[in-house]
Amino acid sequence: MSDASLERVLDAIERLEQRFQLIEKRLERIEQFETQLEHIEQSAQHMDEHIGFIEQVYALVQRPFARLVGSLPERAAVAQLE
DSSP, X not given: XXXXXXXXXXXXXXXXXXXXXXXXXXXXXXXXXXXHHHHHHHHHHHHHHHHHHHHHHHHHHHHHHHXXXXXXXXXXXXXXXX
């Protein structure tokens, strides 16, 4: 093999190594994004559960609370003005 051929092979190997390193870096970033996504999904699930809880509590106390607020003298005065 001539020196020129060997030089081309070595250059090609070097370019492949650089591309491989770039691919490895991108893969690491993807893995980091996957970890972050898992945390976001868990947080969203907790938030969904909390919203469900709040909606249940609101459904339970909505009518009694409306009666209580409706019976307040200030509320009655405001209703008359409207």
